[in-house]
Amino acid sequence: MNARRRTKPDGLPSRVYKRNGSFHWVRPNDQKWIKLCRIDEGETRMYERLAEEKRKVSIDVGERTMPRLVRIYMDQHVAGYAASYRAEWERRGEVVRTAFANFDIELVDVEACEEFLTSNWGDKLSTQRAMKAWLQSFFSWAVRKKHIEINPVREIKVKKPKVRKVYIRPEHFVAIRDALAVAADGKKTPTGPMMQVFVDLCYLTCQRSTEIRNLRWADIDAKRKLIRFVPSKTEDSSGEAVDWPLTPQIEEVLARAKKLEPIGGDYVVRDKNGKPRTAGACRDAWNDAKARAGLTDTGYTIKDIRAQALTDAKRAGYDIDELQIAGAHTDRATTEGYIKQRDVPVSNVRLTLPAA
Template sequence: MNAARRRKHPDGLPNRVYARDGSFYWVRPDNKWIRLARVAEGENRMLERLVEEKKLFDPVIGRGNLPRIIDVYIEAHAKNYADTYRDTWVWLGESIKKYFRDWNVEQVDPQAVEDFLVQNWPDKLRSQQAAKGWLSGFFSWCVRKKHVYVNPCREVKIKKPKTRDVYIPDTDFLAIREALMMTLPREHGHSAKVPTGPMMQCFVDLCYLTCQRSTEIRLLEWDQIDREAGVIHFVPTKTEESSGEAVDWPITPDIDAVLARAKLLEPAFGQKYVIRDKKGNPKTESSCRSAWNGAKERAKLESKPYTIKDIRAKAMTDAKRAGYDIDALQVAGAHTDRATTEIYIKSREVPVSKVLLHLPAKKSA
């Protein structure tokens, strides 16, 4: 097509955008015509595509086009992730964009991907897995958009992380739980209550008593407490956009007692969330982690690898030892795959050998 010309008559279209042969076109500053959308698709679709193309073209001296393509990808796909994971997903994309700020998308090969993973997370295989997964999804999209022809992540192999096998013994669990309520001793031997201690104890108790992920407990709303049916309705956020696996958990006397304690804590009015801060908002992941780590330190267990996520593993392992079968635990854990439940439990159970031997008897002459 010919180079863009100044309009003789206003037509309401953005600068350098023209309607030709039933389609909208944007004439880039280098005079290349870019098809945006069919006229029948409407101006809103045309404007969306215009924003995408401008971000891709916008030249920045000394930098590649990869950061701008990542921006378009994030803008288009961030909405597909659950609220509980979206910030992490976007943060990971921003980290990748920063590392590859001077790269063009077609320059990234398997070696570049491997170097990025190893340099940023040399000893963290799970972080490497997450970053590779992000990049693989991105380059798969790039192939479909014809930015590249091959996904470079396909040739990158990552060593499979070791299955986490941490189990919190009862004595350590109770020590951390108790330490949530206390600060470090003062000079005169007195200890002061931690203001957030009572709410954090409710959080830890519900994580254990319901076998649910900590995210489900942080975001638990009073509307999910169904007194008439005698259950708590859980729809795990991790699978709400995929399998949607849900579980109704019975309100046992122990759980009911924890809910009653939580109900009386601040703020006592206008409550929406069971586990909340003083403003009524749900506790953040970072605040819960800080409280847990502080309690570990006060309990003199800071050297132990216990995390909040290990509470769920402890609960399910304890339930297995109490006699519940794998089918019951699969329902409790809202796992779509029985194998996931089996791995979850077996990794934290130490088998006891049933082989009993005696020293060989001395043969008589």
């Protein structure tokens, strides 16, 4: 029985499906369904079994050692990443496999790695740094496993991207928020009200958009009037958390969210199937609304809402220590960085032209 092509993403690796209470992998060489483990054993065990089964498949004799070792590295390490980042990490690995498909690992030198980074992302320094970090980790693993002796990425220097200084002007935020609900033909958009809930919570809680997309009703304590946020970016490191007060405005936004279709479910910001709305869907809705508001050239992104909120809070009189707690930052400098680049000082100096 052949595997069916997925009609919607479900967060599982390629060729892995849920069937009869278990995870199954459809082996690519003969299309046989291989049972990996019971679903209640968890995804970590599923990834371990998947790696075992993949290693049993005979290696393509024509495959060079670089793409083969990248595949082995990915199989062994993907389960260690947060679910929210896993797909992106795998995508970067596939980019590396494709780019170095004709290389044996011992032939990959500094020049080849530098060419890979600069030719693909010469003007995208953030992506270039992310891909360098991926290669750095892979080659460190390869050195430990004695496939190579020296990490070729170690000598590569990548420029730091310019500090982002974008601040969403209040009138622009309102214009984009309003445009989320109205399409270009003047009719109401079906996802507009939910997207307005999304941007409202991003601003009112000063949290990352990922935290708002993954916010569950179970994270909201109505009796204590608190929302518990555990930032996904640091959940596996510092685990810094923050309890956010349920202000009247936030309660009003949540009341609106409860009335939106589909009624019920685990997530506050949800799609038509009750699942958390994806980053891509939120980004597309934001960009479309920005275009309808005539603000395409501003470069505003959803991530800028958090910086706007923290900057506005600073202007409202909250000190850095309070804002560090609000942003769930482990480092005070991180909070200052969010604000310093956007809170432009106003000079009090007033001059008159000199007399003759």
